[in-house]
Amino acid sequence: DGTIYLKDYTPYPFDLDQVHLTFRLAPSATRVLARLHLTPKGEGASLHLDGEELKLISLGIDGTALQPADYLLTETGLTVHAAALPEGAFTLETEVEIAPNANTALEGLYMSNGMYCTQCEAEGFRKITFYPDRPDVMARFHVRIEGDLPVLLSNGNAGASGEGWAEWDDPWPKPAYLFALVAGDLVATSGTFTTKSGLEVDLNIWVRPGDEDRCDFALESLKRSMVWDEEAYGREYDLSVFNLVAVDDFNMGAMENKGLNIFNSKLVLASPETATDTDYVRIEAVIGHEYFHNWTGDRITCRDWFQLCLKEGLTVFRDQSFTRDVRLGPVKRIEDAATLRTRQFREDQGPLAHPPRPNHYREINNFYTVTVYEKGAEIVGMLKRLAGDEAYRQALDLYFERHDGQACTIEDWLKVFEDVTGRDLTQFALWYTSAGTPHLKVTDAYADGRYTLTFRQSTPPTPGEPEKAPRHIPIAVGLLDLQGREVLSTQLLEMTEEEQSFSFDVAERPVPSILRDFSAPVVLQREQSPEEQAFLLAHDTDGFNRWEAGRSLAQRTLIAMTKGARPAQGYIDAIGNLLADDTLEPAFTAHCLALPGEDELAQALFAAGETPDPDAIHSARSALSRAIATAHEARLSALYDALEVKGPYSPDAEPAGKRGLRLACLSLLTKLDNGARAKALFDAADNMTESFGALSILIRAGLGDEASETFRARWQDNRLVMDKWFMVQVAACPPEDAVAKAEALSQDQAFDWKNPNRFRSLIGGLTANHAGFHAKDGSGYAFLADWLIKLDPMNPQTAARMSTSFETWRRYDSARQNLIREELTRISQTRGLSRDLSEMSQRLLG
Numbered sequence: 014d015g016t017i018y019l020k021d022y023t024p025y026p027f028d029l030d031q032v033h034l035t036f037r038l039a040p041s042a043t044r045v046l047a048r049l050h051l052t053p054k055g056e057g058a059s060l061h062l063d064g065e066e067l068k069l070i071s072l073g074i075d076g077t078a079l080q081p082a083d084y085l086l087t088e089t090g091l092t093v094h095a096a097a098l099p100e101g102a103f104t105l106e107t108e109v110e111i112a113p114n115a116n117t118a119l120e121g122l123y124m125s126n127g128m129y130c131t132q133c134e135a136e137g138f139r140k141i142t143f144y145p146d147r148p149d150v151m152a153r154f155h156v157r158i159e160g161d162l163p164v165l166l167s168n169g170n171a172g173a174s175g176e177g178w179a180e181w182d183d184p185w186p187k188p189a190y191l192f193a194l195v196a197g198d199l200v201a202t203s204g205t206f207t208t209k210s211g212l213e214v215d216l217n218i219w220v221r222p223g224d225e226d227r228c229d230f231a232l233e234s235l236k237r238s239m240v241w242d243e244e245a246y247g248r249e250y251d252l253s254v255f256n257l258v259a260v261d262d263f264n265m266g267a268m269e270n271k272g273l274n275i276f277n278s279k280l281v282l283a284s285p286e287t288a289t290d291t292d293y294v295r296i297e298a299v300i301g302h303e304y305f306h307n308w309t310g311d312r313i314t315c316r317d318w319f320q321l322c323l324k325e326g327l328t329v330f331r332d333q334s335f336t337r338d339v340r341l342g343p344v345k346r347i348e349d350a351a352t353l354r355t356r357q358f359r360e361d362q363g364p365l366a367h368p369p370r371p372n373h374y375r376e377i378n379n380f381y382t383v384t385v386y387e388k389g390a391e392i393v394g395m396l397k398r399l400a401g402d403e404a405y406r407q408a409l410d411l412y413f414e415r416h417d418g419q420a421c422t423i424e425d426w427l428k429v430f431e432d433v434t435g436r437d438l439t440q441f442a443l444w445y446t447s448a449g450t451p452h453l454k455v456t457d458a459y460a461d462g463r464y465t466l467t468f469r470q471s472t473p474p475t476p477g478e479p480e481k482a483p484r485h486i487p488i489a490v491g492l493l494d495l496q497g498r499e500v501l502s503t504q505l506l507e508m509t510e511e512e513q514s515f516s517f518d519v520a521e522r523p524v525p526s527i528l529r530d531f532s533a534p535v536v537l538q539r540e541q542s543p544e545e546q547a548f549l550l551a552h553d554t555d556g557f558n559r560w561e562a563g564r565s566l567a568q569r570t571l572i573a574m575t576k577g578a579r580p581a582q583g584y585i586d587a588i589g590n591l592l593a594d595d596t597l598e599p600a601f602t603a604h605c606l607a608l609p610g611e612d613e614l615a616q617a618l619f620a621a622g623e624t625p626d627p628d629a630i631h632s633a634r635s636a637l638s639r640a641i642a643t644a645h646e647a648r649l650s651a652l653y654d655a656l657e658v659k660g661p662y663s664p665d666a667e668p669a670g671k672r673g674l675r676l677a678c679l680s681l682l683t684k685l686d687n688g689a690r691a692k693a694l695f696d697a698a699d700n701m702t703e704s705f706g707a708l709s710i711l712i713r714a715g716l717g718d719e720a721s722e723t724f725r726a727r728w729q730d731n732r733l734v735m736d737k738w739f740m741v742q743v744a745a746c747p748p749e750d751a752v753a754k755a756e757a758l759s760q761d762q763a764f765d766w767k768n769p770n771r772f773r774s775l776i777g778g779l780t781a782n783h784a785g786f787h788a789k790d791g792s793g794y795a796f797l798a799d800w801l802i803k804l805d806p807m808n809p810q811t812a813a814r815m816s817t818s819f820e821t822w823r824r825y826d827s828a829r830q831n832l833i834r835e836e837l838t839r840i841s842q843t844r845g846l847s848r849d850l851s852e853m854s855q856r857l858l859g
């Protein structure tokens with residue numbers, strides 16, 4: 014069935030050192046001329062090149078055309094028989110024709126608003142020319158672009174250029190997935206950066222004319238990334254120009270092509286009026302992420318796609334550290350851990366669970382997942398904890414020194430840590446090679462001045478992995494006395510057995526603070542009284558665990574409420590104490606006020622062996638918010654007034670934290686004031702954070718009709734803001750209206766479903782409305798399935814990605830399960846389904 018296995022890896026039998034490409038651009042008939050300098054590594058191998066949807070115009074070797082008997086052309090590539098190859102090195106010359114304007118999959122060379130651009134990761138280059146399209150084939154690229162357009166860009170340094178043509182030279186060998194070409198009518202916001210070694214680099218942020226007033230933050234973010242990587246990792250930039258282009262039609266967030274990063278425009282363009290605080294943080298993080306790939310991805314790449322998390326896990330870890338250092342500080346860890354638990358634990362809990370390094374796939378595009386990215390980052394974080402900061406830096410230095418210019422594996426990566434620390438990481442490697450979230454049961458005992466913690470680990474089975482071996486788990490632990498003082502500062506315990514105990518000498522029975530800083534991606538299971546949780550929420554010296562205590566308390570209250578209990582007074586009181594504590598950072602308090610999401614509660618219920626009821630969850634959350642608001646109205650109202658940020662907007666962490674807490678207060682107060690404050694803020698706001706925040710709150714309260722219309726009228730010409738509008742209409746509306754709203758909006762003339770951002774806004778908006786999507790009559794499921802089936806022939810990658818909304822189907826009651834199974838079956842039986850969506854629907858059905 015076309016499954017590819019890690020164990021079948023074999024090296025490519027040719028070296029490819031130089032590639033010359035000429036592009037003669039035309040929307041429906043672009044010609045691509047390629048010259049590949051190949052040297053056989055041994056004798057007798059035929060030459061296989063990948064190629065899809067290419068019209069072959071000519072094919073020759075060393076200046077002589079090949080005869081039809083010399084080669085075999087199929088739907089997936091071109092094989093030149095060994096007998097037709099000369100001895101030793103040779104140059105293969107091909108010319109093909111492609112149609113960028115017919116490319117709706119947005120993979121390979123395509124067009125967006127009259128601009129040519131490319132997306133080659135993972136396997137898009139084979140839609141541009143015949144080529145060994147695999148990451149372990151690294152070559153130097155020389156590119157010539159011919160086209161009647163003002164801006165012609167490719168990777169590397171600029172070469173000669175003239176009217177209607179330009180040449181580019183990339184001195185660094187790279188795999189084809191890092192190739193990029195952009196051509197169009199673009200304008201740049203430019204700056205310069207001088208590296209530590211004194212290399213002068215021109216920086217350009219390229220956008221469509223009209224968007225150039227929203228590029229300053231992206232440029233500053235890029236400079237901050239360059240400084241940070243020099244300081245934190247000793248990594249300098251290595252070309253005289255860094256180009257970054259924003260495009261409106263893009264399947265992913267952004268792409269790290271060497272010297273020519275291509276971004277989804279929503280991750281570049283920002284102004285106070287159009288972007289929220291969250292957008293600013295995200296833009297900076299993704300600019301950092303793609304820039305950091307220059308070393309962890311480009312200079313050192315992956316041997317094969319099974320190793321994807323070698324570059325992604327490490328680069329996410331690096332961008333998370335960057336955001337913490339330059340912007341958010343300690344709350345960044347809370348955000349990352351919360352995301353991991355809601356999204357990655359959810360993936361591990363369902364039919365799509367897979368190891369960070371999978372060992373088989375049918376379509377690699379389906380493995381750009383939270384497990385590969387975010388769990389991959391957690392594994393790097395654990396390695397850093399185990400090694401310590403200093404050895405971590407030494408290991409990274411060794412990694413760059415040993416593997417620069419190579420295509421590597423997870424084994425290569427772990428080996429540098431083994432060599433630097435002298436540890437055996439065989440057991441640790443299971444984090445990469447095995448799927449699933451370990452559950453860690455903790456019990457404690459106190460006797461004769463000794464406090465003992467006993468841990469027991471077990472990992473629920475995942476598809477294809479019924480048995481799980483014990484993992485190597487770093488557990489950060491601290492102990493507090495009953496006054497909240499630390500009697501044991503944070504220690505790192507290393508668990509390697511199925512069951513293991515650790516003892517500490519302490520004068521009285523302490524309160525433990527376990528898994529500080531979320532030191533490992535595991536589910537902690539511990540019998541804990543609400544009083545102890547409230548105590549930790551008030552006193553824990555570890556910021557993450559302090560937040561975590563409040564989170565668990567909220568979760569336990571909400572779960573009880575789904576079964577008819579009243580809001581727990583202990584929780585309401587704890588929130589009151591928190592609101593009264595003015596020593597806390599507003600951003601931290603805002604995170605503590607945020608209740609667990611509905612999907613997260615459903616996940617927790619399912620993990621506890623229960624069947625979540627989406628409507629009961631929604632009502633419980635809403636009722637708890639009302640109870641908090643009622644109990645603390647005066648304090649919330651005073652805070653709301655006190656937190657007003659005066660003066661011109663700045664995305665800095667401090668004012669953003671205040672706005673975040675203020676909106677959290679507003680959301681609660683709106684339960685009581687019939688929207689008076691939210692309407693006033695919506696009318697007065699001069700920035701998108703408050704304007705959109707107020708709009709969302711009004712919609713959630715069922716009071717958003719007028720504000721929605723005003724907002725739309727104001728922003729109808731701004732596509733990124735309109736994406737937000739589409740999203741919030743459905744994501745925030747009362748669940749009983751969600752499907753009807755989504756259906757109505759899908760008929761709206763502004764719903765351009767072929768644009769991935771717009772598609773994700775509306776369809777993703779519905780799936781984000783937990784109780785709305787899970788409407789009892791199955792209308793949400795049918796709506797999603799209809800749209801996936803409709804999008805698949807146009808854009809399989811985005812259709813497949815959106816299908817993951819079905820991954821939680823086994824959590825729910827049998828009526829809902831049957832409805833979802835029917836939809837998944839309908840999808841899988843659709844004729845002509847893409848490999849992407851066909852693999853996903855089959856895995857989802859399990």
Ligand code: DPP
Binds near residue numbers: 134268
């Ligand atoms: N490699 C790209 C990234 O940076 C794919 N979206 O994650």
Ligand code: ZN
Binds near residue numbers: 306324
């Ligand atoms: Zn990446």
